[in-house]
Ligand SMILES: *[C@@H]1O[C@H](CO)[C@@H](O)[C@H](O)[C@H]1NC(C)=O
Ligand SMILES: *[C@@H]1O[C@H](CO)[C@@H](O)[C@H](O)[C@H]1NC(C)=O
Ligand SMILES: *[C@@H]1O[C@H](CO)[C@@H](O)[C@H](O)[C@H]1NC(C)=O
Ligand SMILES: *[C@@H]1O[C@H](CO)[C@@H](O)[C@H](O)[C@H]1NC(C)=O
Ligand SMILES: *[C@@H]1O[C@H](CO)[C@@H](O)[C@H](O)[C@H]1NC(C)=O
Ligand SMILES: *[C@@H]1O[C@H](CO)[C@@H](O)[C@H](O)[C@H]1NC(C)=O
Ligand SMILES: *[C@@H]1O[C@H](CO)[C@@H](O)[C@H](O)[C@H]1NC(C)=O
């Protein structure tokens with residue numbers, strides 16, 4: 533692992549040196565690029581993976597590694613414990629669930645969560661966290677004046693269970709959002725990170741796929757008997773699919789143990805095993821992509837899955853996308869290479885989460901005012917999305933390693949990607 537980090541540092545350094553010399557060094561220097569900002573995130577204006585460091589928060593469980601997040605081995609142990617704590621809650625929901633799945637820890641989500649926590653603000657929208665070509669990512673957070681254990685943090689979220697009423701239409705997302713995300717049966721992975729900020733601690737957990745806001749009143753299926761939906765895959769009271777994850781808005785089919793892909797797209801857009809995205813047909817087929825869905829990529833949570841071309845998900849998130857052809861440093865793209873606003877260091881405590889920024893309407897979801905704030909929020913540099921220095925992601929190397937590797941690779945930011953690129957192209 534030490535080697536790994538050295539390679540990473542060297543590649544980062546080499547990458548900088550090899551790049552075209554920026555026209556205004558005094559301007560560029562104070563703003564290091566974010567190694568997690570690859571094309572597919574850069575195509576999403578305001579994406580959190582494209583935010584610049586330095587981060588103001590210090591990670592709680594490890595040494596401060598400076599501007600860039602570098603995953604430490606200790607995070608793996610911690611993430612397994614975090615998944616265990618979540619599964620304890622999922623296993624004892626009341627009323628009983630027939631389709632509750634066992635969550636699996638994901639260190640990629642964990643490292644991303646820590647990166648987000650080190651911003652020292654939990655403010656974010658689902659659009660800024662989405663893994664294009666992967667899934668939507670839900671977020672729970674907790675600000676605290678004192679350092680807490682993950683047991684404390686997760687119990688605090690669980691205590692919303694006294695407010696939550698299964699099946700009621702009166703559940704207030706801002707009061708039960710953390711709990712319902714924890715007991716969302718469609719969620720399969722979790723990863724958490726924390727940071728010490730000036731005067732407070734911030735705890736963030738990320739969940740994939742995100743709880744669909746239309747399911748807030750019924751985040752799982754209730755039944756008199758647990759595991760009713762997954763005979764043969766039951767462990768205790770949880771359905772255990774061994775960490776199978778369904779990508780691209782697809783749903784786990786408990787009968788076939790496969791993922792049912794979004795079906796309104798052109799044939800071949802989603803690979804039918806776990807619904808990998810293939811940007812093979814350079815246009816969308818859902819009639820709504822040229823109609824009512826236009827301009828709703830940041831507002832309707834399913835638009836990016838139904839219209840991957842319209843929403844900039846294609847071609848950037850295609851497994852075979854070769855970003856070397858187009859990735860450019862900001863100045864190469866003719867964009868300003870200075871942030872116009874300083875990196876976020878605010879310590880606001882008025883926060884919103886996924887659930888509070890979404891209101892359900894029919895089967896789609898429309899984002900309310902908070903949802904639009906990603907474009908103008910002072911916490912996010914206005915040009916961050918498009919002006920960041922993108923790095924090269926060689927997705928082609930990722931496709932044969934199976935679901936786990938593909939998933940982790942989607943999320944495991946920065947160094948791995950750069951290291952692999954270096955290895956495979958040299
Ligand atoms: C470099 O950027 C700084 C900050 O924006 C600006 O004040 C300065 O004039 C620029 N220098 C050149 C040579 O463009
Ligand atoms: C920080 O890293 C140094 C060197 O690797 C190590 O000796 C020290 O114990 C670490 N501190 C913590 C709090 O992990
Ligand atoms: C609700 O959450 C609290 C706090 O974690 C827990 O002690 C209690 O058992 C939970 N109640 C139910 C019915 O799950
Ligand atoms: C999640 O929990 C934190 C800490 O209790 C709280 O500040 C926040 O409002 C909750 N969010 C939702 C959506 O329930
Ligand atoms: C659950 O149990 C109750 C009482 O035993 C029964 O009336 C009801 O039909 C059962 N529901 C299901 C879905 O089996
Ligand atoms: C059931 O879950 C427990 C706890 O996570 C685990 O130790 C055990 O191996 C699982 N059993 C099977 C058959 O997967
Ligand atoms: C699961 O897949 C089977 C076979 O393709 C299909 O008949 C069934 O409707 C699917 N179940 C759900 C809930 O979509």
Ligand SMILES: *[C@@H]1O[C@H](CO)[C@@H](O)[C@H](O)[C@H]1NC(C)=O
Nearest residue numbers: 797798799800801812813817
């Ligand atoms: C592209 O879309 C067309 C029209 O829907 C379809 O007939 C064709 O099979 C698709 N191409 C591939 C490679 O799947």
Ligand SMILES: *[C@@H]1O[C@H](CO)[C@@H](O)[C@H](O)[C@H]1NC(C)=O
Nearest residue numbers: 803804805806808931932934
């Ligand atoms: C779907 O993806 C898997 C994993 O990359 C691959 O092995 C399989 O051949 C693909 N299937 C199709 C029909 O493209």
